[in-house]
Amino acid sequence: MKTAAERTELIEQLHRKYAGVIYDLCVRILRDPVEAEDAVQETFINAFKAMDSFSYGESHLPWLYRIGTNACLKMLRTKKRKGATPMENVETATRDVAFDDPANGMSVRAELELLQQKLDERNMEIVVSHYLLGMNQQEVADSLGISRRAVVKRLTRLKKELPHDIVSNGQSAAEFSND
């Protein structure tokens, strides 16, 4: 077990190395640059707390990815959508960050917020990992520590509940994964 000082030093190293890509992850999920910055901080704080559970071999990135995904999903659950004043926020949200598909950036966010009211945390993580982050079923299974079969069953069951933009966002990955 590392001391607090050792953990702090390691987290600061990881932050220097990975914060940029974790920010991109958070932008992809949250579609809001300000919230994404908060989520990056939350990710590294949570990583600091969970340091003793780290067991992802040599690379910390997959581990941070999972923590980051969950930090974003938690923000979706707990924060009211800023879209209460949509025009201003859409402008803010799209000015400083890049999306693969800017046209549906905010609609994906809106659909995720609706979806998280219907799905439990585990299913949300599966949906986001597969459709938004392009993980194939085996990668999702490995990330969550469950069987591929369980992922397939859940995705099959969930697919009819998923809104259009989220499915289409991940369509290519799903097509290519072909599994």
Add this chain to the structure above:
Amino acid sequence: MTECPSHLMLAQYHCDELDGETRQKIAGHLHDCDRCTSSLSTLRQNAATYELNISTHAGALRESLAAETPHNAEVLSFPARRKTMIAVGFAAAAAIMVLSGIVFWQPKSETPSDISFKGAFSFTAVVKRDNRQFNISMAPELQAPELQENDAIRFMIQTGHRGFVYIFNVDHKGAITSLYPFDDAGRSMPALSLQRPGAHTLDGSIVLDNSKGREYFVAIFSESPFDTGVINAPLAKALISDNKENGDTQASTTDRLPGALKDAVVRVIAFTKK
């Protein structure tokens, strides 16, 4: 590679964390796949945006991590003579409080649950009464807790930065008693230096006497050094009054502070002695 790599794999590619064979496969895939090329470009653009301010983000993270390590609380050391001088000083000033300084009970080390520490500065009084212990912090004026004679008080602070702190008591008449650092003759002294950010449990304890009325513990934290003499009784009263008007717990009213304390944070704990 016919299958599009996941976003994670693209990130690993960007960070140069893949083995040679996988890296080569992805490079080949990127050559043929506009979607993944665009996705990688987006990733690089967003990462670069964040990294423009990486030092600011790193500073904020450092503050948050410091707040997550209360178990490594640093015990500040004071000159041994302070413990006896405190009692003399309070007696001489006929102050409301009696400092015993011989009370060596140790507060529980966990972070007080009623603090929402965001990295700048937090201030808590740990009260020991008989065999139980509880914390008081920056409660609204109307919810100021009641303390009583013989309550022993110990202070805990958390800072996100190195800096200087001054803690004093203001009684119901507006008289100031300097607690940290202590000076029995009421002279101005340099504020205590905190060598590193994090949680600090201040050395020594105070024991309340039997006087009645509303009182305050005030902590002023600045990243720049200052002397305790910059806080006089009228200023202390003004700070308390701002706290009452705001009706909130933060009382970070810095407008009234002198120029030497422009960057200071003020925290006020109100309490009533019954």
